[in-house]
Amino acid sequence: MWIATLSLLIALGQPEPTTPPGLPPPPAPVAAEVEWAVVTRADLVAASTRFERIYRALTDRQARAREANRAFDVATASFLGGRMNDAIRALRTGADALAAEGEASPAQALASSLRVTVEPAVYGRAMSRAPRLAIEQWYGPESPARVTLGVSLLPIDALEPLTLAVDVAYTPGTPVSMSVPLDAGAWLGKASGAYLVSVGVGEQSDPGPLFFCVLSEPAGQTLHALKPRIDALNAGAALSPSALATLRGTWSLLGGGVNPQESASFMTPMSTRADTLAAEVTLAEGKVSPFAGRAGMTWRLLDSGGRLVPYVTHVPVGRTGAMPVVVAFHGTGGDEYSFQVVHGDGELRRQADARGFIAVSPRAEAFIGNPDLFDALLREVARDYAIDRARVYVLGHSTGAAAASALAAARPDSLAAAVCLAGGDSLRGERVAPTLVIAGQFDPIIPPARLKVAAEQARAAGAPVEYREAPGQGHALIVGDLLGEALDWLWGRRLNARP
Numbered sequence: 001m002w003i004a005t006l007s008l009l010i011a012l013g014q015p016e017p018t019t020p021p022g023l024p025p026p027p028a029p030v031a032a033e034v035e036w037a038v039v040t041r042a043d044l045v046a047a048s049t050r051f052e053r054i055y056r057a058l059t060d061r062q063a064r065a066r067e068a069n070r071a072f073d074v075a076t077a078s079f080l081g082g083r084m085n086d087a088i089r090a091l092r093t094g095a096d097a098l099a100a101e102g103e104a105s106p107a108q109a110l111a112s113s114l115r116v117t118v119e120p121a122v123y124g125r126a127m128s129r130a131p132r133l134a135i136e137q138w139y140g141p142e143s144p145a146r147v148t149l150g151v152s153l154l155p156i157d158a159l160e161p162l163t164l165a166v167d168v169a170y171t172p173g174t175p176v177s178m179s180v181p182l183d184a185g186a187w188l189g190k191a192s193g194a195y196l197v198s199v200g201v202g203e204q205s206d207p208g209p210l211f212f213c214v215l216s217e218p219a220g221q222t223l224h225a226l227k228p229r230i231d232a233l234n235a236g237a238a239l240s241p242s243a244l245a246t247l248r249g250t251w252s253l254l255g256g257g258v259n260p261q262e263s264a265s266f267m268t269p270m271s272t273r274a275d276t277l278a279a280e281v282t283l284a285e286g287k288v289s290p291f292a293g294r295a296g297m298t299w300r301l302l303d304s305g306g307r308l309v310p311y312v313t314h315v316p317v318g319r320t321g322a323m324p325v326v327v328a329f330h331g332t333g334g335d336e337y338s339f340q341v342v343h344g345d346g347e348l349r350r351q352a353d354a355r356g357f358i359a360v361s362p363r364a365e366a367f368i369g370n371p372d373l374f375d376a377l378l379r380e381v382a383r384d385y386a387i388d389r390a391r392v393y394v395l396g397h398s399t400g401a402a403a404a405s406a407l408a409a410a411r412p413d414s415l416a417a418a419v420c421l422a423g424g425d426s427l428r429g430e431r432v433a434p435t436l437v438i439a440g441q442f443d444p445i446i447p448p449a450r451l452k453v454a455a456e457q458a459r460a461a462g463a464p465v466e467y468r469e470a471p472g473q474g475h476a477l478i479v480g481d482l483l484g485e486a487l488d489w490l491w492g493r494r495l496n497a498r499p
Contacts, residue, residue, distance in 0.1 A: 037136035039084035040260035047091035069474030153195035194269030211269035311362035324391035331398030344480025371410035425454035430462035440473035
């Protein structure tokens with residue numbers, strides 16, 4: 001997917017994947033001749049959300065915005081260039097520097113270079129092989145180091161955590177690779193549920209995105225019982241083709257185990273997901289829509305003529321009546337979870353809860369140049385929720401801003417307004433929904449001058465386009481920092497209130 005979206009970025013005229021001007025010289029690349037751990041999407045999600053979380057917790061965040069943006073944009077440039085281990089190093093060391101207000105200790109630097117997971121990620125008590133901690137290294141610090149990791153398996157239910165200490169030593173040029181048995185004894189005999197793997201040094205802890213699930217029976221048994229029931233379902237008045245595709249897609253995700261390259265696979269623990277799927281199938285069998293009115297965050301598949309496009313909805317709890325809809329399009333290399341989980345450490349969901357709107361974040365690539373797909377997405381959302389048709393908004397980041405700006409031009413009669421963050425230089429013509437373009441002052445990926453010129457040209461042609469430049473901002477962190485401002489602007493516009 002990363003390669004496909006990178007090709008799309010270049011095809012749309014975005015900058016090629018080189019280190020952009022305006023960034024500090026990158027550190028020497030992670031040594032290619034050494035076999036470091038392969039970076040997964042789960043690793044990038046964990047590192048990005050960790051960075052966002054640390055950044056948002058700073059008491060002097062505004063004063064350090066430039067520093068944080070530079071560090072994150074170095075990671076972005078490495079990612080766009082296909083240097084994933086360099087990207088993960090930039091994210092991890094950058095977050096450490098923010099937290100420590102300077103250089104991290106050797107022990108913390110070593111801890112940050114390590115990935116700690118549990119294998120297998122899903123453990124059934126009938127399995128003969130006991131679970132183990134797998135410790136691998138993405139990159140190596142410059143000097144030898146030792147650290148005692150505090151590893152905790154934190155339950156998401158009312159269960160007791162499991163904690164243990166692991167001593168790790170690193171010699172430059174020799175990546176850490178360890179397998180530590182989980183001598184859990186009676187703990188595995190009684191505690192079914194899902195656990196987050198958290199790694200800490202001293203008082204600092206670093207929970208990752210991957211769950212470790214303990215099941216009372218092998219996962220395959222539950223899924224095996226659901227398969228014929230799902231196969232017997234047919235689309236109809238209560239079960240749309242997209243809802244049916246979602247049930248089938250969820251079953252396939254669960255049956256494939258935990259895939260660290262697919263967010264929909266690792267974002268929700270199997271123990272919870274399997275129970276939810278069983279309840280959804282029961283509703284569908286009773287001719288009741290399994291997703292109608294559901295609050296919280298839900299992964300879905302949009303079936304548009306056989307083409308399946310993933311998307312995620314987040315709906316506030318306890319809201320009644322027709323709600324506004326905000327459709328958010330991610331940038332290159334992101335996916336349907338980027339706006340809901342990563343940007344601003346879940347800022348879109350917090351805003352949805354506070355303001356009372358439905359947040360929808362689809363896999364963005366499919367929507368560029370395809371307004372009919374957007375229409376199908378809105379129809380599907382409207383099947384399950386009452387939506388305010390006068391307050392349907394789009395916003396996008398980077399390449400996602402290209403999707404938002406294209407829809408502003410293609411659907412001016414159904415969109416109240418659009419916001420483009422760090423992108424959106426393709427606005428053309430007078431028939432455009434009101435659009436705000438926000439550029440980062442120090443964005444090295446899509447420079448503000450480029451967006452300013454495009455916005456001025458669109459406005460000169462009669463398009464209702466506004467331009468703003470965000471001081472101290474770069475390319476990526478601008479989403480979390482400026483999302484509230486973007487929504488304030490959108491909230492002042494309604495479809496039926498235009499002149």
